[in-house]
Amino acid sequence: MTSPIYVAIDTPDLDRARAVAEAVKRHAGGLKLGLEFFCHNGRAGVLELADLDLPLFLDLKLHDIPNTVAKAIQALSPITPSVLTVHAAGGRAMLEDAKAAAPAGTKVVAVTVLTSLDSGDLASIGVPGNSRAQVERLTDLAKDAGLDGIVCSGNEVAAARARWKNGFFVVPGIRPTNTAIGDQKRVMTPRDALDAGASILVIGRPITGADDPAVAVREIAGTL
Numbered sequence: 001m002t003s004p005i006y007v008a009i010d011t012p013d014l015d016r017a018r019a020v021a022e023a024v025k026r027h028a029g030g031l032k033l034g035l036e037f038f039c040h041n042g043r044a045g046v047l048e049l050a051d052l053d054l055p056l057f058l059d060l061k062l063h064d065i066p067n068t069v070a071k072a073i074q075a076l077s078p079i080t081p082s083v084l085t086v087h088a089a090g091g092r093a094m095l096e097d098a099k100a101a102a103p104a105g106t107k108v109v110a111v112t113v114l115t116s117l118d119s120g121d122l123a124s125i126g127v128p129g130n131s132r133a134q135v136e137r138l139t140d141l142a143k144d145a146g147l148d149g150i151v152c153s154g155n156e157v158a159a160a161r162a163r164w165k166n167g168f169f170v171v172p173g174i175r176p177t178n179t180a181i182g183d184q185k186r187v188m189t190p191r192d193a194l195d196a197g198a199s200i201l202v203i204g205r206p207i208t209g210a211d212d213p214a215v216a217v218r219e220i221a222g223t224l
């Protein structure tokens, strides 16, 4: 079975990214490249890692007016990521245009409530209620807009999946027991997140910050 673990390769250093990717390859279902990597290496850097033969998840969390987001996605060509992120808070027209602009083989998924936020943070940006209510609202929006799935924490994924049976659910904020939480606020263990309905798990520092990323990813895979 393909591993559900997507390793977040959060570094601006292309050589380090390649080394970590090679180390984790055996137990990873894919690599996630985000803003830290992309701001430094751009499209050329993503294409450099295409020969690793692992699906590439491009996490750009696009959030702008519909025209700008659609044009930005077109400007990624010839990259065809397996997964691409946009912010659900960009609204329905932006989500529809993002999906229309993406290559046919790319899953476009909407970030709902960042896993670094708790209900106090939500209140401070004018969102009433808890993270689950907001994830549910944005899950319905993403589904209606024709996206492929959403990003949420393990705490909300069961509720989100109950509303969208065949959606694709990306769950970051993954922390094996005994690993540092850091800036994340809504976390779950890999096993619990899968049991709750995650399609894939995004895991960064518990693997990339370990003394030996190959050992760390193997140990996590062993718990699934």
Ligand SMILES: O=C(O)c1cc(=O)[nH]c(=O)n1[C@@H]1O[C@H](COP(=O)(O)O)[C@@H](O)[C@H]1O
Pocket (backbone or CB within 6 Å): 008, 010, 034, 059, 061, 085, 111, 113, 114, 115, 116, 151, 152, 172, 173, 174, 184, 202, 203, 204, 205, 206
């Ligand atoms: O879209 C994401 O991947 C994402 C959404 C979210 O709500 N929270 C979140 O942590 N992420 C990403 O998931 C990764 C988590 O990294 P670690 O906290 O190091 O495991 C980072 O690359 C984040 O950018």
